[in-house]
Amino acid sequence: MTIHDLTLAELRARLDNRELSAVEVTNAYLERIAATNPDLNSFITVCNETAIVEAQAADQALAAGEVAPLTGLPIAVKDIFNTAGLRTTCASRILENYVSPYDATAIARIKAQKAVIVGKLNMDEFAMGSSNENSAFGAVRNPWNLEHVPGGSSGGSAASIAAHQAAAALGTDTGGSVRQPAAHCSVVGLKPTYGRVSRYGVVAYASSLDQVGPVTRDVRDSALLLQAIAGYDSADSTSVDTPVPDYQANLTGDLRGMKIGLPKEYFIEGLDDDVRKAITDAAATYKALGAEIIEVSLPHTAYAVACYYLIATAEASSNLARYDGVRYGLRDENAEKLIDMYMQSRAAGFGTEVKRRIMLGTYALSSGYYDAYYIKAQKVRTLIRQDFLDVFEKVDTLLTPVAPTPAFALGEKTDDPLQMYLSDIYTIPVNLAGTCAMSLPCGFSAKGLPIGLQLIGKPFDEATMLRTAHAFEQATEWHKRTPKF
């Protein structure tokens, strides 16, 4: 087995018994990235030099016996995380040359364990998109079929893990941005409960929805990486001070007495037949594993996408006001007046989708429309959240599709934003409710494109969700398939 095919857990064992050094592992990945990135375009920045320095430090720690769970493990991070001394572009022209002076909390936590950051991953600009086609640095391609999208917005994160360019990645999920690309690339993507992982230093898209999440090859790695980044952070007022359980210890495979709900509103028209079958099969697998399958209802599901595109865009219109050309980022130097500097810098710096969402959000917050749009959307959000709380009185976990279809072709939906928005129909309600969910491989379409299933867990009960995911993974082989790439 080559180094870059090993999981985090497998690498951990080989680093600990000195079969491999962190420098060897890092070099293997940097070579793999160099060989594959021209086709995939999953990285915006590759840390050829700093990664080696970090690997050397990890080797010293290993030699000194100071080993943390992530010491020496090669991890790539979405280019939305602030990383001190590295470019943090958010895949936008407006931050094309922006070098952050500080580390996001999630980055600081993996650095504290001496993980090795191998690069910054491509994404939809400011995390706005479902296909990774909205990047100022070009689209990312799906390793399973280069003519298809990898999903988005954490498209680079999912593609890089599927193509073994890094052992694990960090992404962010505002409306499905970790789970949907994970499903399209046949990897494991987890969105923790809102407040579980600090947002400090993560470039904000929609603050009440954004969460950091791991993208990994299997469930154990997901637990390992989540463990490193989860937990209260005083620098993020919305992070929640609640104990973080030992996630790996929860991976017992035991599903006895587990109740899994299938929300009927998720199996509707527009759901691809291959996807429907894969989820139905997954339900059967769970039944065979001893879980009880119960049909449930989340009655306000139909309103989730509309609600999301009001709340997320409203917050984004305000969050992105700071890119004004005054202190950092792109500035139009030819502008004569202040107002021109603002308008020309932002016109040149933001891509089409970002501008669309800023305008939508500005409109929703405008005097005279605020009550009809923003307030109404907040009320709907409360109802959607209540749907989940009600359902979790009856079941432990929900099983649903991640996306209505497998990955679509590059360019297929770029002219139809509404169709693109609807591809997040199954993931968006989770962000609105603030609970946790994850995507894991559960099959392939007739055309050979990956299909993912979504497990939705109770708020702050990632442990039960991971246990449920792990049991399925143990019973199936989907996660072992790799793209012929």
Add this chain to the structure above:
Amino acid sequence: MTQRYETVIGLEVHAQLTTNTKIFCGCSTEFGQTPNSQTCPVCLALPGALPVLNQKAVELAIRTGLATNCQIAPRSIFARKNYFYPDLPKGYQISQFELPVCEHGWLDIDLENGERKRIGITRAHMEEDAGKLVHGDTPETSSNSLVDLNRACTPLLEIVSEPDMRSADEAISYLKKLHQIVVYLGVCDGNLEEGSFRCDANISVRPYGQEELGTRAELKNLNSFRFIKQAIEFEVERQIDLIESGGKVVQETRLFDSNTGMTRSMRGKEDAHDYRYVPDPDLVPLVISQEWIEEVRATLPELPEAKRSRFVEELGLTAYDAEVLAADRELADYFDASVALAKDAKSCANWIMGDVLRKLKETDTTIANAPVSPELLTGLLARIADNTISGKIAKKVFEKMWQNGQTADQIIDKEGLKQVTDTGAIESLVDEVIAANPGQVAEYLGGKEKLIGFFVGKVMQASQGKANPGMVNQLLKQKLTGN
């Protein structure tokens, strides 16, 4: 003409709260530092940075709310006020909109006719300040605007009154009262020039008897009490003239120009921003428990009004003395400390309002830094009370104490100023003076009794001021009249 119109004034005061650090980050709030030296990712609005509320700022807001009779909201919300300006790094100001921390308060002001009037306080909400723009002052930089974000993110409390004031004098009276309270509470340093206590005034006029309010203008750039009065008076007259000449007041923001004493239009209603207020998703609701409120209430100082009545009713001061001593919290504390030691409130008041205040003024010192502490001052008063020194010598001793910080006793000892109360010693001085001035003795005996002052003066002079004046007087009379 003016008599036909009623003036209506509402005031918005921005008080900078005296926290050591900013409201949403840990940067220092110190004034006058190198531009942009007191900044961090949060107050520079770098991508990804998040605000965390300074609990001290909340405590100061609660203090102010309680002292102005407000209800403290058990749950309040921070909101974003969205607009673009280079001194506003995030492109929005974090403020409070729908649910402010304090509401429904009031202050009583004293009117000239001796009556009291209650001025309503609609609300007080917390918010962050913006940075400031500096314009280049050399030929090369004259077209540049430089941004200094040291002030960005410092905590403000905006205190909004009801439109309850009916004259510039009432407005000033309210402002001074509010100013005194925030300074007393220690929540604001009250410096108008440095902008730590800023005032905007909403002015309208209406014919007497009309219920409906007239169209208002908002006045800005009022950075002294004098300018505020001037600006309001100008604006009232401008609006009345406008109406009388058939015009209409338009809703607008007007800037006061202290050079001309006039107000001029800054922006009209049509140019008013749509701030698109929205709850800030980066901050959780501010929850204030009843326990916290009570804890803060327990630390509230006695406010000026309560102090004044105590000084009059319990310590027997005149209304005037009480007013002067209660006006400044540290002065009042100094007075209270002195009374506690000396028991004689009247003489403490006299000395503090006389010599102490005079020396503070002469030496440009604050009461907190006065070299003569209440302990030293009352040590001096004790020596007057027990006749060790006379009042006149005491003045000299006080001067020395101010210079070297020694106790009265040390100075009296060292300088040999102890009052002579030995009858024999005084008697011999009296005899000398009588012997040396036979002419005056004759005149005195001839009925010119006023001359007693002359003799006392001579004896005091001979004793270098140390003789007890009462004894001198008594002995002189005895000797002169032979009984």
